[in-house]
Amino acid sequence: MTEHLVDPQAPRDLKAFIAGLPKAELHVHHVGSASPRIVSELAARHPDSKVPTDPAALVDYFTFTDFAHFIDVYLSVVDLIRTPEDVRLLTYEVARDLARQQVRYAELTITPFSSTRRGIDERAFMDAIEDARKAAEAEFGTVLRWCFDIPGEAGLEAAEETTRLATDDRLRPEGLVSFGLGGPEVGVPRPQFKPYFDRAIAAGLHSVPHAGETTGPETVWDALTHLRAERIGHGTSSAQDPKLLAHLAEHRIPLEVCPTSNIATRAVRTLDEHPIKEFVKAGVVVTINSDDPPMFGTDLENEYTVAARLLDLDERGLADLAKNAVEVSFLDEAGKAGIKGEIDTYTAGWLDR
Numbered sequence: 375m376t377e378h379l380v381d382p383q384a385p386r387d388l389k390a391f392i393a394g395l396p397k398a399e400l401h402v403h404h405v406g407s408a409s410p411r412i413v414s415e416l417a418a419r420h421p422d423s424k425v426p427t428d429p430a431a432l433v434d435y436f437t438f439t440d441f442a443h444f445i446d447v448y449l450s451v452v453d454l455i456r457t458p459e460d461v462r463l464l465t466y467e468v469a470r471d472l473a474r475q476q477v478r479y480a481e482l483t484i485t486p487f488s489s490t491r492r493g494i495d496e497r498a499f500m501d502a503i504e505d506a507r508k509a510a511e512a513e514f515g516t517v518l519r520w521c522f523d524i525p526g527e528a529g530l531e532a533a534e535e536t537t538r539l540a541t542d543d544r545l546r547p548e549g550l551v552s553f554g555l556g557g558p559e560v561g562v563p564r565p566q567f568k569p570y571f572d573r574a575i576a577a578g579l580h581s582v583p584h585a586g587e588t589t590g591p592e593t594v595w596d597a598l599t600h601l602r603a604e605r606i607g608h609g610t611s612s613a614q615d616p617k618l619l620a621h622l623a624e625h626r627i628p629l630e631v632c633p634t635s636n637i638a639t640r641a642v643r644t645l646d647e648h649p650i651k652e653f654v655k656a657g658v659v660v661t662i663n664s665d666d667p668p669m670f671g672t673d674l675e676n677e678y679t680v681a682a683r684l685l686d687l688d689e690r691g692l693a694d695l696a697k698n699a700v701e702v703s704f705l706d707e708a709g710k711a712g713i714k715g716e717i718d719t720y721t722a723g724w725l726d727r
């Protein structure tokens with residue numbers, strides 16, 4: 375867990391502003407959001423796992439040599455989720471952590487294939503996430519929506535299964551709004567997933583694949599052309615292609631930027647080399663996200679602190695960033711207006727102190 379990535383230099387006042395700012399999180403993974411407490415609780419429930427049961431030992435365990443190592447570790451945590459009760463506990467606790475950070479709305483990326491192939495009954499899986507979603511909204515006031523993603527490296531069998539689970543009217547959960555594609559990009563060309571995205575889009579889901587996280591801008595083009603991406607997960611390498619940046623800006627295709635994730639998986643060398651500033655300069659809409667927060671030693675508040683430094687933002691700039699995420703989310707218009715109003719009221723109150 376890369377704790378050194380948390381910025382201790384950030385002005386205390388700005389940190390306090392960020393802590394209270396109502397936020398939306400658009401790129402955060404279900405299993406990747408398991409807190410050290412939940413990971414150790416699940417590891418203790420399933421002692422045959424190689425995941426440490428001691429939260430302190432997780433700091434080393436969650437330090438990654440590269441993206442492939444990150445995926446290996448990620449899958450060892452996936453292996454801890456074996457029953458519908460594990461799924462419900464994880465989902466509910468993730469919502470609690472989001473609510474604590476004043477996250478009013480989150481689109482949580484879930485990989486149902488990883489659970490059903492490990493033997494969790496598909497109906498029980500859907501019931502567990504939906505039960506947690508409803509409880510989280512009632513108890514914490516945080517609205518959750520789902521993005522079901524294909525784990526690309528698991529191939530077309532995974533694509534078929536994910537599409538079936540996302541489009542079968544008898545199974546599809548009420549909270550499902552979008553369809554994604556995750557995992558490694560190297561050796562996993564995006565175009566092969568076109569028929570699955572076509573079916574998901576025809577069923578009313580939004581297209582939000584990962585692209586350009588660990589490969590070049592051509593993968594982002596592929597995601598736009600073949601998968602009809604409406605937002606791009608990461609899109610980091612877009613900075614290498616001025617025509618792509620112009621296209622993203624012109625068509626208002628937002629990038630879901632996750633700065634600390636890119637350092638932790640070694641996709642980008644240092645935060646100062648992160649291309650977020652180039653995205654903004656080119657007029658691309660960016661949103662700030664945490665990806666797999668406990669695994670990367672971060673949370674959404676820290677990502678906003680990082681963004682404030684990299685983009686040189688004051689309170690108003692941070693509020694605009696938070697409103698970007700609400701605006702390009704898949705929440706209904708009334709819900710968007712409500713959160714944007716809250717952001718404005720909070721910011722005005724803070725600046726009038």
Ligand SMILES: O=C(O)c1cccc(C(=O)CC[C@H]2O[C@@H](n3cnc4c(=O)[nH]cnc43)[C@H](O)[C@@H]2O)c1
Nearest residue numbers: 403406485488523524525527528556557558584666
């Ligand atoms: O579950 C399986 O059995 C399985 C078999 C083969 C491959 C996979 C995967 O590749 C799962 C990867 C999983 O990783 C998630 N994730 C979390 N953070 C990121 C990220 O920063 N970039 C890409 N993927 C990420 C994602 O949800 C994938 O589904 C699984």
Ligand SMILES: [Zn+2]
Nearest residue numbers: 401584607665
């Ligand atoms: Zn991701």
